[in-house]
Amino acid sequence: MRTLIQGGQVLTMDRDIGDLPRGDVLIEDDRIVAVEPNISADAEVIDASGFIVIPGFVDTHRHTWEAAIRGCAPNATLDDYFVDVLDSFAPVYRAQDVYAANLAGALECLNAGITTLVDWSHINNTPEHPDAAIRGLQESGIRAQYAYGSANTSLADYWFESKIAIPGDDVRRVRETYFSSDAGLLTMALATRGPGFCVEDVVRSEWTLARELDIPITVHVGMGRLAGRFGMIKTLSEYGLLGPDTTYIHCCYFSDEEWRLVAESGGTISIAPQVEVQMGHGWPPVMKAIEHGLRPSLSIDVVTTVPGDMFTQMRAAFGAERARVNAECWQADVNIPDNMLTARDMLVQATINGAHVAGLEDRTGSLTPGKKADVVLIDGRAINLAPVIDPVTAVVLGADVSNVDTVIVDGVVRKRGGRLLADVDAARAGVEAARDYLVDQVAQRKGAPV
Structure with a gap:
């Protein structure tokens, strides 16, 4: 053909x-x-x-399961998100809701020209949930890296010094069942929570599990009022866990030492600009990454709060970084530096850099024979x-x-x-039914009328 x-x-x-x-x-x-x-x-x-x-664009970090609750938290800060989404909607998600969201969310990506997706799936409340998520990705036809994450049935249990590790037996089952080869349209990663969110034993067990199964690791770090204080990269370095198989997401509050540690270890960077400026994670650290010899990529993160397309992300990063530099130069009464971001820089980050971060640069990200x-x-x-x-x-x-x-x-x-070229009506009906169920369940848990 x-x-x-x-x-x-x-x-x-x-x-x-x-x-x-x-x-x-x-x-x-x-x-x-x-x-x-x-x-x-x-x-x-x-x-x-x-x-x-x-x-095709490459989205290196999206919680695709949240497509069923699109727009539920438009004014949320990061702190609000933990309560309004992870402690409200996530605990009542059924496997069928995850399937509907992943199918509709992946089709949304394709519609927007995103051909590769890292699906950061921290909704594995039962063993049926990852099966449903993977089925949604499969049926969409997108290229994706499915990143197996934790359950989310309780904010206290999973996000504050958590002592509950991602279940290794089920991760192994998913690896053997769906990802026995790393050459397919879908590949696998482990979505870990990391230091500060988990106790040391859990952090070590999850990194060890990923490396035992030879799958990459993806983790949120250095964002917002809470996580920015954890010194997560320094802690991972002290644990001896830094490596080239790990993608660090957000990275808004890194010390210079942490940037150096990531660069020296060969780690990769995913930045979600619209979420970061809108929800209070911090300034998107695009130039910081570049200055340390890294190749930053772009990601959408959550459609509960921001649009799901890459055009938004390119402009958010471009505008935020240039605004920051222009303001600092104006205050200091100096000329702007020669390394200001360009439009082409943003297209690089949305395509070939994304493929690099997803570990797929040998197969996508550029139009190369x-x-x-x-x-x-x-x-x-x-x-x-x-x-x-x-x-x-x-x-x-x-x-x-x-x-x-x-x-x-x-x-x-x-x-x-x-x-x-898909049954969009069926996908929309599925995700709307999931929305109706989830909104009703949350309202009942809060004792409020629907």
Whole structure:
């Protein structure tokens, strides 16, 4: 099966190939086989004239299960979130609610041009919950790293010096059942809570479990009033647990020593800019990561409070970082530095850096021959983008979800002509039914009318 994407403005995100003002992308089965200015091939043709062709976005941290309670906490701080979501909605989630949310949430990603997702799934209240989450991801067709997290049946039990470890037997079951190979569309990670949230024995047991199973680790660190005080990286260093297999999320309140420790250990960084500035985690530390030789990626985090698309994240990080630097320079009456963030920096973080952080840079994140065919077409003819002078600017600062015309994952077209090729009505009905149940359950627990 061969597909030829023909005549678009191609942003490969591959330094060797660069940008093609007019280029073609040839896909054979699930892989990109050529990216050139002109390709002649016997293939099904997708006319990309007037379109911007990019690799799919990579979201390196999203609690996809929360799609069923979208918008429930619009004004929440991080402290509010722990109570309003993790101590209210999470305990009443059924496995079927997780399935509905993961299916709808993954389709939301595809609709927005996100072809790879790290699903930070801390909703494993029973062994049926991870099965349901994985089934939702499978049915959507997205490329995903399923990060197995803790249960969430009690805030006190799971998030304040918790003595309850993620159940190793069930993690092993999930690894053997669904992820015996690391070469599939879905791969596995462990979503740990880390020091401060858990006692030392639990932290050590979870890191040991992940390394025993040879799966990467992902953990929230250095965010907000509480977690910013924990010195989590320094503690992990004292435990001897830092390593290149770990992604650190947020990182807003790191000491210089902690940045150095992460960089020296080969760790990776995921930043959720809109959540961080909106919920009080701290300034998105994009330039801090870059200055320490790291390659920061972007993530959505929670749709309970922020939009679920990558366009929002690119702009939030770009605007917040430049606002911070401009204000500091104004106060000090000095010129702005030469390393101010650029629009291209943001596209790098949303694509190839994301693949790097998810451990999938060898298969996605750029339009490189030999990599998997994860491709997105942005409609540059739309009135909010035309006329396109700089395609990078158009994608990063002009486009929105309505401009995502075509989405291809692993060589399979998942969206075409602006419409998802999925049973969206069924997915929406499922997530709406889950919402109704969950809202009712929370209201009953609080003794309030629905």
